[in-house]
Amino acid sequence: MGKGLKAFATAPGKIILVGEHFVVHGESAIVMAINRYVTVMVEGRSDEVIHISSDLGISGQYNKDRFHGPKDHQKTLDPIKISIQSVLEALRENKGLDVHISSTIPVAVGLGSSGALAVTTVAAVGRYFNHEFQAEELLKLSLKAERYVHINPSGVDQAISTYGGIIIYNKKTGFTRLEAPSPIPIVIGNTGIERNTGRLVDQVRKLKQKYPQTVDLIFQSAGELALQAIDALQQSNITSLGNLMNINHGLLMAIGVSHEALDRLVHIAKQNGALGAKLTGAGGGGCMIALVTQEQSDQIAEKLQLGGATSIIAEKVNTGVRSWISE
Ligand code: PMV
Numbered sequence: 001m002g003k004g005l006k007a008f009a010t011a012p013g014k015i016i017l018v019g020e021h022f023v024v025h026g027e028s029a030i031v032m033a034i035n036r037y038v039t040v041m042v043e044g045r046s047d048e049v050i051h052i053s054s055d056l057g058i059s060g061q062y063n064k065d066r067f068h069g070p071k072d073h074q075k076t077l078d079p080i081k082i083s084i085q086s087v088l089e090a091l092r093e094n095k096g097l098d099v100h101i102s103s104t105i106p107v108a109v110g111l112g113s114s115g116a117l118a119v120t121t122v123a124a125v126g127r128y129f130n131h132e133f134q135a136e137e138l139l140k141l142s143l144k145a146e147r148y149v150h151i152n153p154s155g156v157d158q159a160i161s162t163y164g165g166i167i168i169y170n171k172k173t174g175f176t177r178l179e180a181p182s183p184i185p186i187v188i189g190n191t192g193i194e195r196n197t198g199r200l201v202d203q204v205r206k207l208k209q210k211y212p213q214t215v216d217l218i219f220q221s222a223g224e225l226a227l228q229a230i231d232a233l234q235q236s237n238i239t240s241l242g243n244l245m246n247i248n249h250g251l252l253m254a255i256g257v258s259h260e261a262l263d264r265l266v267h268i269a270k271q272n273g274a275l276g277a278k279l280t281g282a283g284g285g286g287c288m289i290a291l292v293t294q295e296q297s298d299q300i301a302e303k304l305q306l307g308g309a310t311s312i313i314a315e316k317v318n319t320g321v322r323s324w325i326s327e
Helices: 071-090 113-128 135-147 154-161 197-210 212-234 238-254 258-269 294-306
Strands: 006-018 029-042 050-054 060-065 066-068 097-104 166-168 174-178 186-190 277-279 288-292 308-312 323-326
Touching: 006 113, 006 154, 006 212, 006 238, 006 288, 006 308, 029 113, 029 154, 029 186, 029 212, 029 308, 050 071, 060 071, 066 071, 066 135, 071 097, 071 113, 071 135, 097 113, 113 135, 113 154, 113 323, 135 154, 154 166, 154 174, 166 212, 174 212, 186 258, 186 294, 197 212, 212 238, 238 258, 238 288, 258 277, 258 288, 258 294, 294 308
Parallel strands: 050 097
Antiparallel strands: 006 029, 006 323, 029 097, 029 166, 050 060, 060 066, 166 174, 186 288, 186 308, 277 288
């Protein structure tokens, strides 16, 4: 490939419509790709250095495996380097690269930014070497970086960034694509409160150990709820989906993963006419989502802002990762 060519890839982030936490215990979750994206640009270098930079001002470079750059940037950059390396190894290439990341997905609030970043990096580096990975291989390679970030990832974030649309995830049956004909307008309220997914998952496990009969019934109920939500989506019954999201938030509160700030935003959204509202992702902070009509979205976004959140108007996107070359 001649000097000056640039390879790009872009992939969407995600929200969990229903089923977070319960999915860890064998029930189904429904995950939807949203119109917030990570974009990666790759250019060749004349040496063997891998240089990574981002719009957030994080940068550093790897000479073989040695990192050069601000120490506190390394933790963020290591998984990206793992993604790049996994592609170089898969394609038996050994070339220096400049990799630049830009993103419209807020980081570390459960909107799938690290999954989208891994998928995009693999696709862009592959494209630079004129190789378009099939979805399965792309998922396999991008999971290597995710394993470094989360010890035991389900892989659902990578899957949704790869395929787009809506995916049902269940530990036993894996990923199933769900065709939902209607648009699904969502307003996201970000509390800005950082949380730790692993700690919250552990907290739920302990609660289940302590009160097995009671908590098992909540899990069963969440499993049933996910099945009804799948039905609602397939039939474009948005009103029913909204009701189920409201119940889902109640179940998440019951297992102790909500947060005062999330409950307040959920309340604001519902008071202002949202069809349904719930926390999304691990809880304990991070984001909530409100299912709205197209006409309501601006107003509800504004109300959530007034309630202290950063709000994002989002919608389902059906396309997953894309890559291309530009001169
Ligand atoms: O923090 P997030 O948005 O990646 O959500 C985690 C979802 C959980 O169900 C809580 C954990 C998991 O691994 O499925």
